[in-house]
Amino acid sequence: MPYISQNFINDLPNQIDIVDLISKRLTLKKTGNSYRAPCPFHGGKNPNFAVNGHEQFYHCFKCGESGGAISFVQKYDNLDFVEAVEAIASEFGLKVEYDSKTKPVDPKLERYRALSEKVSEFYQQQLKNSPAKEKAVNYAKNRGINGEIAKRFDLGFALPSNKDLLLHFENTQQDVADLKALGLIKTGEYGDYDFFRDRLMFPIHNSKGSVIAFGGRAFDNKAKAKYLNSQESPIFSKSRELYGLHHARKYSRTTDYILVVEGYMDVVALHQAGITKVVATLGTATTPEHLQTLARTTSVIVFCFDGDDAGRAAAWKALKIALPMIKSGLLVKFLFLPDGEDPDTLVKKESTSAFEKRIKTAQALSKFLFAHIQAEVDFNTVEGKTSFLEKVLSLIALVTYNTYQQQLLEGVAQVVGQSIEQVKAVFTKQVKEVQIQAPVVTEYEPPMPDFADEGYGDYAEFNAAPRENKSVNASMAKMISLLLNYPSLADGTVEVRVRNIEKSEVLLELVRSAEIEEDISQEDLIQPFKSKSGVYQRLQELCVLTPYLSENQAKDEFLSALNAAERYQESARVKDLISNANTEEAQRKVMEGIQKSKGKK
Incomplete structure (x- = not known):
């Protein structure tokens, strides 16, 4: 492919206004010689993010993110360098100058995308020509997928054997190495093997269609x-990615709304029914990055969930992520399906128009917010209304869009039957108290399980602990929360290390469950603890505390917490040895043991 001329890149800041560029994505307020907004990269309400039009530069005084127009679009829109330059040029009506002699910014990335296209073509050919294709063809037909839709989404077939993809690319050493980097080829005890086997394959495209x-x-x-x-x-x-976003933009006349569903089969089925404004998250909860992408595509985001407890819990997570992301012109709604139904099954039972009517009449975020909290309290009592007020106001405090926050407060006043002045007074006082009490948090840190409950039983990491044990308890809480949100963190090495940590029964059981079943759901992970009410409740809380990290970041955080727990345990062991060493000989042996331990490391 041609690459962008360096002269064009160098001159781009002179042809655009970074303030105009960023104001299309953020609500900027003029402050002195610059413009301010809450930072889109680390979140929060404070206007730490500054944009300087004279210098054509942005900088966050909290997290340190900074750069020019291209850097901002790369990070905010999740684009590579070339895509970011093209996007900026398109927004400002500029014609991009290409230079085929210019080297790409990172040739490895272009190589990965080109190889992924070849892999997609390979899977598609297997669906057409493989002697084993009948299984895949019959499955697609039984799910109501016709040939046109299969072609639209480039559906394919991964054969049952272990090495078909590997053998297809084995003559090119670079391709095999790249397939391993992409996780499509794995290395096990008996050598290399295909990661996908005996499955209907869905290529995942980025917003550009790659x-x-x-x-x-x-x-x-x-x-x-x-x-x-x-x-x-x-x-x-x-x-960051959303399955079907490219197709939603390509096959929809308008994107007056986007429906967010939970699986790619739902996306395909709705396209089959003629509903094309639909995307799906990819095995993860909704993230701020997802919402940022959707907000640039549409003015109405409709989250679609099953009507059961798990579906409503997932919707509640999405609501809490959405609150600080809502801005002028953006509407967030929630659609709950009948029990036992998903978009794939329901659209087949109903007409397309009936399903579209459900989308149009989906519940506004404010109604879901109020109804969900009302259901948690006894609203007919003073105590229940007090609890409702405290809970709902703590969430409204997350809203950064002032007009919307004002409207929510007025809605609360109507629900509790008080004046807006009374509600605002409580809200202001509550926000001040939180600001005074809140510690400075520089990274994701779930609250420590530092309260006792009779349901905790023998699970020591969930019982109230002496003050000196709070550090290890914090590490334990972090590991549990990360594992609940990223079960793929569990492996044999992790299990061995966790097994050696004292009082880690809950974490160890979670690790073992995650090892046994790939892609295990949170609900299934915590199910064995249901008989222990205190533990189960605490795990439910930690399920909600999604840290919104990439898998690699989550792994780093998990291993960091595991290292901290091990260091604390070793330190405690040494202290115990020293305190019990009552003679010079005993003290000498302790010191020798410490030196040997350091030597091994």
Whole structure:
């Protein structure tokens, strides 16, 4: 492909206004010689993010993110360098100058995308020509997928054997190495093997239409993992990408709304029914990055969930992520389906127009917010209304769009039957108290399980602990929360290390469950603890505390917490040895043991 001329890149800041560029994505307020807004990269309400029109530069005084127009669009829109330059040029009506002799910014990324396209073509050919294709063809037909829709989404077939993809590319050493980097080829005890086997394949496209990853659906509903996604890679991040976004833009006349569903089969089925304004998250909860992408595509985001407890819990997570992201002109709604139904099954039972009517009449975020909290309290009592007020106001405090925050406060006043002045007084006082009490947090840190409950039983990491144990308890809480949100963190090495940490029964059981079943759901992970009410409740809380990290970041955070717990345990062990060493000989042996331990490391 041609690459962009360096002269054009150098001159681009002189042809655009970074304030105009960023104001299309953020609500900027003039402050002195610059413009301010809450930072889109680390979140929060404070206007730490500054944009200087004279210098054509942005900088966050909290997290340190800074750069020019191209850097901002790359990070905010999740685009590579060339895509960012093209996007800026398009917004300002500039004609991009290309230079075929210019080297790409990172040739490895272009190579990965080109190889992913070849892999997609390979899977498509297997669906057309493989002797084993009948299984895949029959499955697609039974799910109501016709040839036109299969072609639209480039559906394919991964053969049952272990090395078909590997053998297809084995003559090119670079391709095999790249397939491993993308997670499509794995290395095990008996050598290399294909990651996807015996599955209907769904290529995952980025917003530009390039294949960047894959999803695979097992044909047997009893399979240990019905759905598998590619691992994260330099060209694929689950927390940023949305399945079907490229298709929604391409096959929809307008994007007056976008429906967000939970699986790629739902996306395909709705396209089959003529509903094309639909995307799906990729095996992860909705993230701020997802919402940023959607807000640039549409003015109405409709989250679609099952009507059961798990669906409403997922919707509640999405609501809490959406609150600080809402800005002028953006409407967020929630659609709950009947029990036992998903978009795929329901659109087949109903007419397309009936399903579209459900979308149009979806519940506004404010109504879901109020109804959800009302259901948690006894609203007919003074105590219940007080609890409702405290809970709902703590969430409204997350809203950064002042007009919307004002409207929510007025809505609360109507619900509790008080004046807006009374509600605002409580709100202001509550916000001040939180600001006074809140510690400075520089990274994701789930609250420590530092309260006792009779349901905790023998699970020591969930019982109230002496003050000196709070550090290890914090590490334990962090590991549990990360594992609940990223079960793929569990492996044999992690299990061995956790097993050696004292009082880690809950974490160890979670690790073992996650190892046994790939892509295990949070609900299934915490199910064994249901008889222990205190533990189960605490795990439910930690499920909600999604840290919104990439898998690689989550792994780093987990291992950091694990290292901290191990260091604390070792330190405690040494202190105990020293305190019990009552003679010079005993003290000498302790010191020798410490020196030997350091030597081994």
